[in-house]
Amino acid sequence: MKNYSLSLLVILLNFVFTSQGYAEVQSLRGDVIETPSTASEVKDYLKDQHPLNRDYLQQPPLIPHQVEGYMVNLKHNKCLSCHSWQNYKLHNATKISQTHFQSRDGAIMSNVSARRYFCQQCHVPQVNAPPLVDNTFDSIETMRIN
Amino acid sequence: MSKQYKIFGASIGVVFVAFLIGIFFWGGFNWAMEATNTEQFCISCHEMRDNVYAEYVQTVHYANRTGVRATCPDCHVPKEWVYKIKRKIQASNELYHKALGSIDTREKFEAKRLQLAQNVWRAMKETDSRECRNCHEYGSMDYVKQGRRGREEHQAGLDSGMTCIDCHKGIAHQLPDMKNIDASAVLRKH
Numbered sequence: 001m002k003n004y005s006l007s008l009l010v011i012l013l014n015f016v017f018t019s020q021g022y023a024e025v026q027s028l029r030g031d032v033i034e035t036p037s038t039a040s041e042v043k044d045y046l047k048d049q050h051p052l053n054r055d056y057l058q059q060p061p062l063i064p065h066q067v068e069g070y071m072v073n074l075k076h077n078k079c080l081s082c083h084s085w086q087n088y089k090l091h092n093a094t095k096i097s098q099t100h101f102q103s104r105d106g107a108i109m110s111n112v113s114a115r116r117y118f119c120q121q122c123h124v125p126q127v128n129a130p131p132l133v134d135n136t137f138d139s140i141e142t143m144r145i146n
Numbered sequence: 147m148s149k150q151y152k153i154f155g156a157s158i159g160v161v162f163v164a165f166l167i168g169i170f171f172w173g174g175f176n177w178a179m180e181a182t183n184t185e186q187f188c189i190s191c192h193e194m195r196d197n198v199y200a201e202y203v204q205t206v207h208y209a210n211r212t213g214v215r216a217t218c219p220d221c222h223v224p225k226e227w228v229y230k231i232k233r234k235i236q237a238s239n240e241l242y243h244k245a246l247g248s249i250d251t252r253e254k255f256e257a258k259r260l261q262l263a264q265n266v267w268r269a270m271k272e273t274d275s276r277e278c279r280n281c282h283e284y285g286s287m288d289y290v291k292q293g294r295r296g297r298e299e300h301q302a303g304l305d306s307g308m309t310c311i312d313c314h315k316g317i318a319h320q321l322p323d324m325k326n327i328d329a330s331a332v333l334r335k336h
Contacts (some may be wrong), residue, residue, distance in 0.1 A: 048293035065295060069206060069317070076321040092298060 043127035051094065052126065055139035060122035061094065067125050072118055079119045080112070179234060185217040191244060194218075197255050201319045221277045221318065222266075229276075260322035267311055275310035282310065 025033045048065045070078040080096075081087060088095035100116040101109050153161050181187060189195040199218075202208055207216040224230050249255040249262075270277070284304050289297045303313060315321065 048295050050294070065293065071316065071320065073320075075323040075325070076316065078316075091295075 043129050045125045045127055053139075053145050054143060055137075056143060057140075063120075063123050063125040065125065067120070072120070077112075077117065077119070084112075179230075182234070182237075183219045183223055183230075185219070188218040193244070193249050193255065197249075197252065198319050205318050207318050216281065220280070224273075224276060225280055229273075256323070259320075260324065263315075263319075263322045267315060270311035271309060278310040278314070 027033055027037060045066045045068070046064070050064060052062045052064050054061060067079075072078060082091040082093040083096050085095050087093070096112065096116075100112050102116075103109055103113045104115050151158050156164075185199075189199045202218075207221070209215075223233055243249070247254075249258055284300075287300065289301060292300065299313070
């Protein structure tokens, strides 16, 4: 009988603590976890524009146009239909840099290296949105275009 | 007895009945042809439903901002009667291959995708992308309202005698495996 009431107490306490525990957990969007989260605002990608400035030396250039529906898979790379060395002049596009032909072992390949093939791992299109985290980042003077 | 009127040796009544039968069969023929001209008919075969249709529903011609949709026949069957009949006769070859089971698995379809895509590209090139232009006519395009890239490419391309399909390949279905024929060559201008 004693054992029985003890386990009942444990269960009750457990219930009290866990329900309080849930109430304290907040999701990253600020919602309480039990309530349905509010959908984040839909943001539109910026329309075609001229190349965007870089903010630091090793920054992969940003994509200054929309890329919806552009397929990059094992069979085809839509980005390269304009940005490859073969095609960039025809389409007045930026050509991919020489670094993209280097394999992870440092060998220079005749075509884009596998580790550089999936463009959007590094290059991303932009939306007009405030920074997710407030920060004081500023590009170095030598990278700034007046 | 009143005088009997005759047209080409047949009485008025016979001519009238023949006329009605004519309407019935002509209407029936066109009705049956239009019935094969629907998306529902196209995807009644699993070859279409599981491959090209499944890819198409992820593209802009299926779902977009304004809710205008282009279904299979809008792009793949000509609107003008003569060209439509010609295409429908060609389709008998597709029935033959349906019976043979030429692309009845995903693997068989993928193996033939390049050939099938090239057939469509060739046909579109020959007709100056007629089915595209049912909606996207160059003459109606306001280049000023287009994006920076579209404005430049459309004017340069169309002025040099190119047609929609020369650049806009793989817009409604996935592109074939082209590693043997240079992945970028197929979208190149010249």
